[in-house]
Amino acid sequence: MTKTKTPIVSVRDLSFSYGYETVLKDISLDIYPQDYLAIIGPNGGGKTTLVKIMLGLLRPGSGSVTWSEKSGQRQIGYVPQFATFERGFPLTVRDVVLTGRLSGKLWRQRISIEDRDVTTEIIHSLGLAALSEKPVGKLSGGELQRVMIARALATNPKILFLDEPNASIDSDSRFKLTAILTELNKKIPIVVITHDITSFASNVAHIACVNRTLFYHGDAELASESLEEAYGCPVELVAHGVPHRVLQEHSHQPHDSSRLHHEVDK
């Protein structure tokens, strides 16, 4: 796998704030073709904000995001963390994937035969065929996840962004997801926002650690000091290549004394 030197997207000196609260400060980052980047960092550290700015959904306070191709921004696949739609939204799986075929035109958006064929093919390749006429509101977390990926793929993306793809799915779905992403990464770069680096450890090529500012950007084998700096506390590092999570020891809360009182009262 040879890498071309020109990045697909370059972020330079990017800063962003919500009101007076600075969320991102002086971030610079490059994403190359065939890259597999994990953006990690604590909750509220600005990971999602960074990606939304790269996608053009939020305007940066200062700094720039440059895509190598003019049309680049139109061909970004995006899998959001939360489904923002109303739970009972009256669309079938096929309808949702078809929205990925929309163009930017205000008028005259006809569904072509090609649109239908591409949609059907993607639905099959992600193992969603049996669900294609099911309303999206009735899907499990893992199924919905795959539908969101299918919709992103229907746009024929040149790069795929996924926000916390492991957050609400079971371990079986995680396994499927990893396989899907590995396969996709043969063609396009993938950017995953996650706080759970362990599930991706075997595939990720680079890691960017974001907590307000970019603490680390480089190979997946990162030094623990930079992680500690980013999270502001000691962080357990996980062995590369073994997608198992080792839980840190939890200090147990002392037993609830009020409950004891309650029992005594009886």
Place this chain on the structure above:
Amino acid sequence: MTGLFSALQYDFMQNALLGSLLVAIMCAITGTFIVIKRLVFLSGGISHGAFAGLGAAYFLGINPMLGAMLFAVLSAVAITRVILRQSVPADATIGIFWATGMAAGVLFIYITPGYAPDLMPYLFGDILTISKEQLFWMTVFSLLSVLFTGLLFRQLVAVSFDEDFARLRGLPVGAIMMMLMIMNSVAIVLMIQSVGIILVMALLTIPPLVGLALAAEIRTVMLYAFLSAVVITVGGLALSFLLDLPSGPAIVLLGVVLLAVVKFSRRFSLSSNI
């Protein structure tokens, strides 16, 4: 019952029936988008805010519905701009708007010299007094909204489903949202005529919810919403005629009963299938 059918020979009854059908078209289309895009509270703000325009027009001696229309459209544009900027939490703004609209409306009517009009028809509606002119505008607008929705259907659905994704596809989300909200606000004002400001909320929500309980595809949802709206408006009208009740509350309460029956029977039939 024969009294009900013989009543149909009266002009006001025929007008009320036609009015009900037109209201059903409007609430099926706009109501469905309002419910699935979670714009119910916002629509409440617009319908109550419109009361300020109504009162102001009354004070100035022009057609109150014209005042309400102008005010509703302008406020829809203003609120949509706020929402698109996403910086302000919209629900508090809508709440203030809601109360201010009502207060200003009542105040305008109060300071208007001469005999103070009955506010009840504006608040709770009176479909039996609907005029030919109102019917004309309702017909024109119903046709326009069917045409608009038909032409922009995929785009409207995509924006309702996921604004960020639609924006990523390059769709002019702001323009589409703006058109949708203007359509909604015009429909709201036209519907105020038949069921009043307070009860318009019921017509924007109950028929789409019946549709959503019965169907999983948005066009079918709209069709069921239309049919259920016809049932409750015409049924409510018949009830108000037979039992001598005010038409607005009769329509709304019949709607709630219909929704409860549909929800309950769906649950029952679904659980018996398993």
